[in-house]
Every structure is written in structure tokens, then in C-alpha cells.
Amino acid sequence: MSNPERGAPVVELSGITKRFPGVVANSDVNLTVRAGEVHAVCGENGAGKSTLMKILYGMQQPDEGSIAVNGETVRLRNPQDAIRAGIGMVHQHFMLADNLTVQENVLLGAERLHGIGRKARERLAELAKQTGLRARPDVLLERLGVADRQRVEIIKVLYRGARIVILDEPTAVLVPQEVDALFETVRSMQEEGFTFIFISHKLDEVRAIADTVTVIRRGTTVGTADPKTISSHELAEMMVGSELPSPETRESTVTTRDVLRVVELRLDAEGSDRAVLDHISFEVRAGEVLGIAGVEGNGQTELVETIMGMRKAAGGHLELVDADGAARDLTKLGTLARREAGIGYVPEDRTRHGLLLTQPLWTNRILGYQTRRPVAKGQLLDIAGARKDTERIVADYDVRTPGIDVPAAALSGGNQQKLVVGRELSGDPVLLIASHPTRGVDVGAQALIWEQIRRARAAGLAVLLISADLDELIGLSDTIRVMLRGRLVSEADPATVTPQELGSAMTGAEEGA
């Protein structure tokens, strides 16, 4: 593999179009990446970044368009082809095996290159030094933290001789120091002539690391710019466009009545006494949307699951106050009792936590409500009631389905989510916990879900909103708390805060930046 001159185009995607049944994921995408640069590909969740990268890594084939690597047109039929062309990918969800050692994880599939003996170990040690991995090669991967796992992923790519490295949302799971360390590695490797394609939707990071940025919106490239000269405002507008629905909340409906009180909540990591959540205290009031901002992996998932009783808190206290002002201690209750006390729950992963995929829609209506009317009477289910109420949700929440007897798996993501939101707002909740409520749903469903949350808030519901979409957080919330390394570290007023300010608070760089 020749080493192209710095600045020469190494990857050229032209006219890439990819269709899925009923969906166009990419249409006429053009992207030119030059040797030795860090090229950011930016866009909202669901804009088509991932599909594009899967095409470049040979995991999917484009319907139209061509790919050229180092000036030669190539067909990438599988990841092996991409690897041969010198392209490597660091997946957002690590492709690593916990119970294999670091060395085994790196060598797997590339045993031919340097064998599996001494030569391989030497090469591995070299790369470990380059990426700052200090773990011994014979350590089981499960003992490594997230940042080290990411280093192993990068080493895997380098071990195969890649000169073009795709980093798919690499910072989503990292804490700020780890992000800094990653960027340092990227910069030093850039010096050595590596080319990076950096997928992100975080503007501050893009501005910090990228030489060039290409924005993708709704499956197509909107433009390419120099992040050092373009203003954040311009960049954001490129990403979001102007015609997208805005989640802005009009007038405040916040009351003085507390609905959820969380006092000094603490959660320990499984099998150790390391705190995943610590000193968490907050209140959510009726008519208030409390937004929790934070880089993913800082304890938001755990916070929600602890409030829902799916994880057992190590300390602290939870209280839910109903409409009449009677406080109820939730600390010792199970998930079902907490739900019955009036908590609605829109989980972050609807297919794992929200739905029974092979069951019909009306059966899914019962999940979480199996003790309550209208879907149950005592120990018996009320099937007629469940069906009727599902029909109501389908109509009210615009769930696009031919009927309520189709399995949940047959619906699209947006329609599944509308069903879940509809269900969770049906049990007369006093508190709604919405975890990434519009993740992976289409624009129409997003607008509808925002509207429903706003309406419920106006009716006096308390909402705890967790989201990675800062615009959503700012637009919907009455108050924003920032979560960092398992603690609530600061508070922001959504009326005045900008996504940039919030972003720096989330990375703990508030004072410095």
C-alpha cells in the first residue's frame, strides 16, 4: 500500500445512494477525504452517517454511486475488502470479546499478518505504545475500562495496516479526560500520516479536532466547511436546517408542588463498592420538565433504572407525591409498585425494555399495567378493555399500523415509540420518565412525541427527561441538570443556555472553556 501525498484525496465517495424498503438512507452523498486530515462527518441522529460509514467499511453495498480509495475505484463487498483497501473502523459499540485477552482480540482474524507468536506480540507492544494502552496483552478484556477498550479497538485497526481510520462516535462513551487523551492520540497519529474520518454530532468536539467537516442532513451531504472558520451558528444551521420542528416550550407551567423527591441516591457497580451514582438529589415539580444532560455513560441510564426500581440503590431515598399531596416512599418498592404509584416510563431502548416484539400491539398495551384497569381486573386480564384502549392509542398517537393484531416487531421504530409513549401516558401517571424519547425515530414521530410531552406537562405532569439531543433538552425542559461521572454537577436555565455552553458543562470543562 503506497503512502499518498498529504492533501491528495484518499477516499472519494460520489453519488452514493442507499435505499431500504420504504426508506432512503443516503441519497447522492459526495464526500472527499484527503490524506493526513481529520475529516469530521456531522449530522443529527438518524441523518444517515452510520449507513454511509457502513457502506465505506463494506458492511453494506450502495445502490448507486462509486467509491474510490487512493484514486482507484473499488468495490467493497465486505469488511475484509475494506481492510485490504487500508480502511479500518472503530465501532461505536465495541466489537470486542470480554473473555478473550487483549492480544487475542487484536489478533483475531488477522493471524496471518504476524502469526500469533513473538512477532505478533512485538507489533502489539509497538501499537500499544503508540495509542497509550498500558494494559498487558494477556489481560482479559473484561478488566479494561471503556477508554482502554477503545484503544484496543484502534490497535485492532492499526494492526491490520489501516491508514484510513473511521471513528464512529468515539466520544459518546468517554469522560472528558479520556476524550482529551483520544484526541492527543489522533493528533500524533495524524502527524505520522494517518487519515481519520470522525463521525460525531457534537459541535465542540468537531471544532476541537477536525480539519474539515462535512455535514449530512436527511441522508444527503449539505456541504463541506473548515471548522476553524465557520461559526457554530452556521454549522448548527447546516446540521439542523430551518424547516425542522422546534421543540420549544412556550409558557411555563411549573408549579410549586413537588412530585418526585430524590435524596442522596447512591448506586454501586455490580459486585464492587465503586459508586456509579453518588449524591444524587433533585426534585421534579408538577408541570415541570426536568432535563438531565450528560455525555452518555455518565450514569443517566443507571439513574433512570434505579428510580424505576430495576437496579437496587445502595443508599438514599425516593419519594413520589400524588395529586393530593400525599407523599409515598418508593425506596423499598419494586418496579411494579413504583409504576402503580404513578410513574410512566419511556425506556431508552424500546426493543429491549419497552416492547414484547413478537406479541401483538394489544398485548404490549398490558406490559407494565397488568394490575390496572382498563387492561386488567384483579388477577384477570381484561382483553376487551386492552384491545379497546390500544385502538384509542393507535388513533390518538397516530400509530401507523394496519391493526392492533400485528406483532410489535412489524412496526417501524417511530411507530413503536409512539405506541410506547401512548401507553406510558395512559395510566394517569403523575411522573413521566422519558429516556431519549425521540432517539431513532423519524421527524414526524419526533414532533408528535414532543407535542404529547408538552401537553402532558401543561396538564400538570412532572417529566424527567434524559436526552443526548441538546436541542431537544433545551427546547423541552424547564430546568436542566448536568450529569457527570455519576453526579449532578451543575444546573442550567434552558431559556438562556446555548448548546455550546451546555456541551462544555457536560464535559466538565465549564470553567476552562
Place this chain on the structure above:
Amino acid sequence: MSTASDLTDQNPSSAPVTVSATPPKRGLPGWLRGVIWAVVAIGVLATASYLTGVNTLTSTNTAQTALRLALPILFCALGGLWAERAGVINIGLEGMMILGTWGAAWGSFYGGVWAGLLAAIAFGALGGLLHAIATVTFNVNHIVSGVAINLLGLGVTKFLASLIFTPISGNPKQSPPVPKFDTYSATFLSDWLGDLEKQQRVGISDAAGIIRGLITEVSPLAMIALLLVPLSYLVLWRTRFGLRLRSCGENPVAAESLGVNVYAHKYVAVLISGGLAGMGGASLVLLANGADYLENQTSGRGYIGLAAMIFGNWRPGGLLGGAALFGYADGLQLSGGGTAVLALLYGAVILLGVIVIVQLVRRRWFAAGAGVVGAAVLYWIYWANDDLPSDLIPYTAHFVTLIVLAVASQRLRAPKADGARYRRGEGD
């Protein structure tokens, strides 16, 4: 194996947020740990034998019987290891073993012992092939498929036996007498150890008895089995093929993304697994003074092999220990009956005593306390009984399995994607 709701698994957002891993403690090498366990085991048995006066605990005869009984279990445990390391739960080992018994008898009758062994492997692998087709290609639940194969294996074997053997032996449930493997003894060493055993010296005579049992009248099959343990380790942990195979059991999606043909590796693993189970069947049929083919002669040994593998934490060395334990428990009750099993209880009390001391040194008070209670209960049973009910004695190995699993299950580590459905191109 089942879907107990573990909220943390597969959830990337719940990965630990640590910055760097704590440096792990350097453990003893595996072979040394094995030697230590063997020494402790012999020591405990010698002490128990001395204190209770029951010599059967460490007699040549017991060791010999134990070895013979451990063989099928060891083969099946190895079979389980190969399949489960590739991510396929193989509860069909029992059925494949039954196929192996018939194959062994048939091959041996017509072509001699080695042909018998080959036929056993082929028949077992045939069962493995079926299991692979169902679980890998069609994604049938592994346990469901395993159960079905056990049924089918039994049916096919019975059918074949009545078809082929009835005209010769006149009995559909039994094969005609078939040639057996010759046995070999390290005569010189064996005689010397025999003398040593007779001298009744504490410890030395016990060790001599056990070792003599393991080197006297040993069949080639036993040697093959014992060789397969390090061989499996080398192939699975020290070769490219083994690494790829294990990656299919840990994270098939990642393996696929790196160009590993997951289906092919799973197929090969399950075929080898079946072949090993078939050899387990052969070890019931082709050993000197073993039975010929006999209906229902496996009597659940395939399952016990699987338990031995779990006991051994999905490691070759560990499952050897598991197979030895079950073989010994079985051999002891056969050669010594209730009194010997009682003496074994006494040995267990001593072993627990050792463990309690170790736990106290490590300041694990709860574990030590549990050990004391366990030892007290066992000692009470020993002290209150002169003999154990003869009806229950044959199930010593099963009781041991249950107790060991209850104590050790939480410390065991199955391959991560063991029993999981996998379809090409479905990962994210």
C-alpha cells in the same frame, strides 16, 4: 442458559466508566494449580484412609475402576468443551454417545477395535452434524435441539441394533461379544508400586495405590483421552483456528466483522464435539471387561460429562478434574460400597477443614463460617451412620455434582455467547 433478566448485558451504555484497569494479580500457571490440587486430593484421601481405616479409598482397584468410569465422562466433557467454546450448548451429548456405543460395537464386530473406535467417532459426529444443522443453520434453541437429538439417537440406535444385532445375538438389546482393546501396564513400575502399597505406610502407600491403579492395565483409549486434554488446550488456546473458534462463542458479531466464518467454525466445533461424545460411547463398549453394546448403558453419562465441564469452568484442565471427581466417586461406591462413601464424607470434612483455614487466612469470614457449618453437617452424618442406604449409594456422583454446582456456580464463567442465537449479518 436461560433468559434471567440481566439488565447490564449487551448494554453498551452501562460499561464501566473507569479510566484505567487495576493491574490484575498474577495467578499460578494452570499446570501448577492442577498439581497442587492433585497433591491436596491425595493428601486428603490418604489422611481419611488412615483415620477411618478404610483402605479402599486409595486402593489400586478403586483407582483403576475410577479411571475406567471417568473415561466416558471425560470424553463427553471434552465434547461439551468444544461445542460450548464455539457457543453451542450441547445437551445432545447423551444421544451422540448412544450413537457412539452402537457404532463402536458394530465397527469392532466387523473390523476390530480400531474400526470400532472410528465408527463410534463417525456416528457421534453424525449426531453432531444434526445438532449443528438445527442450531447453527436453523437457529433452533440449543437445548430443544439437544433433547430432540437424544430422543433420535436412542431411536436410531435401537432400530439399528434390532436390525443388525438381533440376527447375530438373538437379542435386540445387546450386541454379540465384540473384540476389546488390549491393556498395557508399566509392569516394572507397577510391581514396585504394588510392594509400596502393601507396606501400609501412611501417605506413600496411598499415593502408590492410586498411581498404580492409573498405570496398570491401561487401555489405549484411556491414553487417547488423557492426551486429548492437553491437545484440546493447545488447539483451542494456542492456534489460530482455536482463537477463531472461541471468538464465535464469545462475540460472534465481532468475529464476523473481522472476517471469521462463524458458521463454519461452529459446524466444525459441533462435529468434533459429536465425535468426542462418540468416543465416550466407545469407551463403554470397547474396554476390557466392559459391557458390549447394551441398551441404555450410557445412563446419563453424557449429562454428567456436561456437568463435569461446567464444574471445570469450561477449561480442559478443570474438566479433567471434574471427570476425575465423578469417576472416583463412582468407582469408590462400586468397589467399596456404603462404608467407603462414608469414609469419603470423612475426607470431605478434612478438605473443608483445609478450605476453612485458607479462607480464614484470606479473611473471608463468611466463606469460612459456611465451611465450618458444612463440615459439621458432614461429620454428623459420618458419625451417626455406620452405613449409607445401599439404594442411594450409586448416585454418589450425582449428589456430588449438585453440591459442587450449588457451591461453585457463581464463580463459573461460561462463554459469553454460549447458547445465543446468531445469524449472519444481524449484528449492528
Place this chain on the structure above:
Amino acid sequence: MTGWRTKILPPLLAIIFSLIISAIALVISGSDPFEAYGTMVKQLFVGSTAVDTVNLASVYYLSGLAVAIGFQMNLFNIGVEGQYRFAAVIAAIVGGALQLPPVIHTVVIILVAAIAGAAYAAIPAVLKVTRGVSEVISTIMLNSIVGGIVAFLINPKQFGVQTGNDVSTKPIPESGHVPGVPLGAGTLFGFVLIAALIGFAYWFMLTRTRFGFELKASGESGTAAAAGGVNAQKMTLIAMLLSGAVAGMVALPELLGRDYSYGITSTQMYGFTGIAVALLGRNHPAGIGLGALLWAFLDKSAVSLEQIQVPKEIATIMQGAIVLSVVVAYEIVKRADLAAEQRRVGKALAGNGKRKPADVSEGGAV
């Protein structure tokens, strides 16, 4: 409707496939498959075979139900074998020792059997919930151990009586029997009716009660069930005990309707048959019923096959082939059906005029 196809097609395919397989085996063994199959069907009309088949099916039905309860939540109760034999020997001993008025005596025996079965199932249940021991391995061990327990309990030193060469429990007095219904040349077990009732209760529990919903939800998705407030450990425990209780009744049709005592020679393997029957019937109460009848029919036909010099083991091969091919067939049809359903939803929505909005990260990119 695709639901019909999912339910009926796989077993039909499996039966046809196994007929072909066994036909090949029959030809190899030098028999005429058509003659063999003809004999199998004809035997139904000879003597008491039909009634005997239904009687045996009631045993298999109960066993299948017991297995199915566990299967509903992906719990593999391989231990029905052990549980029913343990329950049978306890029930036979208690029933033989008691002197009670009719009906009450029977009810007491049934209850004792259910409790004994549940108690034996409690061992793997508790081990699983508290110690994380896989129920598959522990129940298999307990299946073997039960042989020792039965032998121990019916040893004349304990509760058994020796009659000639046979050792068994003391016979249950007539007040404990379940009277049969004379039908043609045979006598239909009264317990057939009770088995049907239990099947109905199972159906009702599964489709109409909160417990049944939680059971199915746990089986379908442990994570979603947990988020919906289902306590997985509690469900595991209850499902296992319930499964054991039903397993406890497996031997009762024969014990209370024909044998009246439980001996060392009493038939074994009913528990394993239950697994096969539950798989055949896809855990559905009616499906299990059909599966049980089919299985019993094949069992009974072995006898008639022997009379025409066909190896009777061909029936066992058919059984094995049916089970293996039925699970494969279910899997294929299920996959095809979901794809069809998705297409149907897509088609129905395309007619809405408005184009379905892009949904990249969900349906598309994966």
C-alpha cells in the same frame, strides 16, 4: 391469516418428513413401508387399542403441560421425569397408608402428588434463584437421583411390600381409586377428564390471567418484563413449582386408574416424552393434546408392527424425526411469517398517501 399457517403447517410438514425418513429406514430394513403404515392405522380399530391410546395420551398430556409451563418463560424443566416419579412414589405410599372416605381419599392423593412434585422441583428452583445453578443440569442430576429415592422408599425395609419378584408400594384401597369409563373393549381412565380440566386451567391461566401474562412476558423478553415490573426471580420460582406440581400428577392416571401401587418396574421416561410432546404442541394446550395423542399412537403401534416382523423401533425413529423436524419447521415458518407481516404493514401504510418518513437508524441501517 398467517397465524393459522404458523400453527398447523410446521407439525404437518414434520409428520410428512418423518414418514419419508422412516419409509427409507423401512425399505433399508427390507419391509414394505405401506404395509407398515397400514398396520399402524388398522391397529386403532382392534380391541382396546384406541382407548389405550387415549389413556396413555392423558399421561403424556400432563407431562407435556408440566414442561410447557416452564418453556413459557424459557425455563427448561428437564426434571419432569424426576418430579413425577418422586411424586408418584410419595402419593402411592400416602394413598396406601390412609383410610379415608371415597372422593376425599382421591383428592388427598392428588394433592399429595402435586405437593410432592412441587417440592422436588423446588430444589432446582431454589438453586437457580439463589445460587445461579442452571436448571438444566440440576434437574438432570435429580432425574437420576430419583431412581435411588424410589428404590429406597419402596424397599421393604421402608414402605414397600414384596410380591414375588416385584417390590412395590402398598396398594391404594378402593376409596382412593378414580373409576374408569368402560368403552368398547377397554376402560377409559377417569383421570382423562381431570387431565383435560388441568389443560383448560392451563389455557385460562396463560391467556386470561395476570400471572400467565407475566409468565409469557418473561419468556419473550426478560429485560422488557423487568421494566414492566415483573419480578424475574419470583416468576422463576413460581413457574418451576407450578411445573413441578403438574408433573406430580403425571403418574396418577395409571396409579389411580389401573395399577394402584407404584413399583420398581413402573414405566419410566414419561417426563422426557413430555418434553417432546410440549415441543410438538408448541406449548399450546390443544397442540399438546394432539401431540400427546400422536405420541401415544406411535407407541402403541410398535406392538402391532412387531406382529408383521417390522422392527418396532421404527416408531421411536419416527418420534425423534418428528420432534427434530418440527422445531426446525416452526423456526422457518416463524421467520417467514414475520417477514410477511412486515411487508404487509409496509404495504398497508404505503396506501396512506403520505410517504412513510425515513427511519434510518431503526429499520434501515441495521
